[in-house]
Amino acid sequence: MKQTLLPTSTAGSLPKPSWLAEPETxxxxxxxxxxxxxxxxxxxLRLALQEQQHCGIDIVSDGEQSRQHFVTTFIEHLNGVDFIHRKTVRIRDRYDASVPTVVGPVSRQKPVFVDDAKFLRKQTxxxxxxxxxxxxxxxxxxxDDYYKSREQLAWEFAIILNQEAKELEAAGVNIIQFDEPAFxxxxxxxxxxxxxxxxxxxxxxxxETAVHICYGYGIKANTEWKKTLGSEWRQYEAIFPKLQQSNIDxxxxxxHNSRVPIELLGLLRGKKVMVGAIDVATDTIETPEEVAATLREALQYVDADKLYPCTNCGMAPxxxxxxTGKLNALAAGAAIVRSELQGKN
Structure with missing residues (x-):
């Protein structure tokens, strides 16, 4: 993968066109x-790619155009999960949702996203x-009505995800990101x-591998929860030391616009960090200078060759x-700081 200083990317989803699904939902x-x-x-997918390219995004994605949801679209392709007989559970201790039930051993019937990844690889x-x-x-x-153990079920899913990830790598994917808001x-x-x-x-x-940990989409359940977290969000402090020692790249x-103390990035020293410089919980479009300011702050704790400007989370809503305005701002803000860094050399 060609190395670009401050390579930009999105955290995940992009809005779907109105002819494919109901927008902003x-x-x-x-x-x-x-x-x-x-x-x-x-x-x-072609449109999402073109949009990213026109905006100047360096590391592109499918924008999750073929998925209704970042978790359940993968799960619905697995054996052992019943989507008919659903149960209501508390998601991340935050809100109730009707979810499918694990009724037997989980396994992957066939690759889930590999054909989509091959299609994207041919386009760029x-x-x-x-x-x-x-x-x-x-x-x-x-x-979970089968394993009755969060840990055991998680290990089974890890095996399945590894199977999928290896095939995505073979299809030409350069970075595989695992979304873990539960972290x-x-x-x-x-x-x-x-x-x-x-x-x-x-x-x-x-x-390369990545883990995306965040405070969630800009939906009401998440924004209301964040109001309860106080003036400083120090949750990452509990897990960053072990993540810094992990094999995740x-x-x-x-x-940006979060209450995460920027100095917590120092706990990840040595790791590459995708720094969210775009707030996905507001329709206000950042200026390039606002993006640049966030990146300059992060550079106090992350080496320049390890900083990847990104969005805070997905932008499907x-x-x-x-x-598009936010992607343009991300690319322009990264360009400002990239120029500053290259001017020092």
């Missing part, structure tokens, strides 16, 4: 069916990042076995116009 139903849906998803020579749900976030999005809630479990499960999911991979988190 999570879990939106598809508006197409069968072969039309398949080709529609590919068209949406740029570095590609692909997001998968992390084991702990997967178990937190289900009702921001279940700190004891993260340190006891969560990070080890994640390391099982990346076992044998030669491509890149840690992704939000910084935003309008396409707002998301």
């Amino acid at each position: 999570l879990w939106s139903a598809w508006k197409l069916q069968d072969e039309e849906l398949k080709s529609g998803k590919q068209d949406a 020579k740029q570095p590609i990042k692909w997001a998968l749900p992390g084991p702990m976030t997967m178990i937190d999005t289900l009702y 921001n809630v279940f700190f004891d479990e993260v340190n006891d076995w969560g990070i080890k499960c994640l390391e099982r999911a990346i076992e044998g991979l030669k491509c 890149i840690i992704s988190l939000e910084c 935003l309008s396409r116009k707002v998301a």
